Amino acid sequence: MTFNKTHSSNSQLLASTSLSLPQELSMPRPNKPDPVIKTKRDLAWCIAPTLLISFKYAWAGFRYAFITQRNFRIHTIIGTLAISLGVFLHLTLVELAVIGLTSGLVMALELLNTAIESVVDLTVKQSYHELARIAKDCAAGAVLISALTSVFVAGVLLVPPLLARLQSIVQ
Numbered sequence: 001m002t003f004n005k006t007h008s009s010n011s012q013l014l015a016s017t018s019l020s021l022p023q024e025l026s027m028p029r030p031n032k033p034d035p036v037i038k039t040k041r042d043l044a045w046c047i048a049p050t051l052l053i054s055f056k057y058a059w060a061g062f063r064y065a066f067i068t069q070r071n072f073r074i075h076t077i078i079g080t081l082a083i084s085l086g087v088f089l090h091l092t093l094v095e096l097a098v099i100g101l102t103s104g105l106v107m108a109l110e111l112l113n114t115a116i117e118s119v120v121d122l123t124v125k126q127s128y129h130e131l132a133r134i135a136k137d138c139a140a141g142a143v144l145i146s147a148l149t150s151v152f153v154a155g156v157l158l159v160p161p162l163l164a165r166l167q168s169i170v171q
Contacts, residue, residue, distance in 0.1 A: 065114050072110045075147065079103030082154045089161040099157060102150040109146045113139040 048054040065072040082103060086096045116139040124132045 061111060061115075065111050069110065069114055071143070072107065072114070075103070075106045075110055079107065079150075082150075082158065085158055085162070089158065089165060091157060091161065095157045099150075099154055102146070102153045106143065106146045106150050109139075109143045113143050 048057060066076065079100075080103075082099050083096060086099050091099075117136055120132045120135050
């Protein structure tokens with residue numbers, strides 16, 4: 001009987017308090033977002049205030065790599081040639097997409113390699129550090145693996161139709 005009294009009194013207490021729960025027990029309300037302050041940000045280390053400026057920074061990185069990095073230019077030219085050859089050989093859209101993806105991966109890793117090299121150079125300045133060498137070598141190794149993979153993929157997809165085209169010309 002004591003249990004029923006306690007149970008009924010707890011139920012009444014719960015029912016009476018459920019309508020007016022203390023603030024800390026009520027559902028949390030989302031905070032109002034901070035107001036967006038649009039200011040002119042000319043420096044690249046600042047957050048880009050618009051999507052267009054983000055693309056501008058990305059394009060600046062692409063241009064920097066193309067102008068200063070010989071290997072990036074080589075990868076860009078070879079990727080363009082591989083896709084152009086695929087179009088000339090009438091590869092399927094999926095085959096062209098695979099060539100484009102592998103070429104794009106090589107270029108993206110080359111951009112990351114350039115970024116890592118720049119940050120390492122900024123950090124160690126003119127001194128030698130074994131960890132800096134490892135970071136640079138590993139980034140370059142990632143580019144090498146992706147480039148070899150890209151050459152393999154392009155070879156598998158481009159060589160058979162290219163040989164067939166050459167045989168049809170010779171006959």
